[in-house]
Amino acid sequence: MAPEEKSHARKSSSVKHRGPVQLRRARKDEGTTTDERLLDERDPTDWVHTDPWRVLRIQSEFIEGFGTLAEVPRAVAVFGSARTPVDHPDYAAGRALGASLAKAGYAVITGGGPGAMEAANRGASESGGYSIGLGIELPFEEGLNEWVDLGINFRYFFARKTMFVKYSQAFICLPGGFGTLDELFEALTLVQTRKVTRFPIILFGQEYWSPLVDWIRGTLERSGKISQEDVDLLHVTDDIEEAVQIVVKAQQGVDEAVLMGTEDK
Template identity: 80%
Template structure:
């Protein structure tokens, strides 16, 4: 017995108290007095509906989202996810840029995945669809009305961001980030973290727009790498460009390298 395991004078470990089993859950002491069983609560439709908001029920909803997402996207061909701001107006140059990127990816044989919303996402879906490509939108339930844009050929709506993020990563061979806000930054750094920690491999991340992304890239290189928080190899995970052909070539080269190892 170690010093940590020694019994404190005057204290004794309690004997096993009476218990009640609820599936894998063990209830002891006052928790045993629950008046109904799981089956009864499931089959009895009377009473309040608060149970649909409990954490165990949410687990089933989460599971259902993964099942639905995997089922809908299982046969998607090679694809690239493109992020960008939902606030981009249709008359903004970035909207036309998104259309061209969607079309270029379609021409290169890639399905295009976006968050399915308006703005830059709509532009990319539109460009892919107009070029005869496969246009996919993965929407998210938000406090304000949004919905999937009309250029989505295959759409899946999610309640939970983390389930949606899994689909972006699992069914994409690369990320291209158009100018965007917090949502785009969130996906950008999550992707970089997964590649850095080798959770996913051969996954290029392209920042499109030197003027927009240049300051962030300079901060990553001049502060994070300089201070030793990331390595030079980590910085190489990012590719900044203003050229659509260059962006598509980065994706193609990474995909070819991935194919060569599989």
């Protein structure tokens, strides 16, 4: 065959495209398009329970959280028991705290559940503030409370915790159980190790929290497991205005540090 004929033969061979991939001549071809295989075929579903797929799901939670919360105003996370009754003094305190934070210009972020979380969301909402709830998938809770203006539900605790720390300027803990303690000690660890700075942690309720602080001071500090400076990271109070002022003063310190850094440049 003449060179011209060989060239013509190559050009006239059938060409198949699979996405950006080009297939020519005797290459194996499945005879279907990618869309057809995606939409027509039902494959085994075991893959949705594999770790690689979970990684994508985790990634999506971070993307959704960052995208939703990126433009919220300065906020304070308020934690507390989901089991606090509406007629309990802790509920009234949470409601008043949410209102006071809103009046000071802060959004209120809670776990979005009932009890003390609902109280803080309610106080913020009733005072015209921004009320945010970051819920978690649990077998015994029914979703976000009705006072949440902006809500996100998470599957994974660690993704949710990241949102609390990243988008809050302070933590205030009302009396609560394991969940509240979990958030409290995670925040303490992050501040102690300087993963976050100028981040006040406030325990609201002297009677409830003082025994814990006494144990921290009398056992952990006394045995050398932590330092005096670590204990001082905790602020215990029964006064709502004092709690809010601790937050405000800490934020003023951050603003001044940023301003000084800008001026130095």
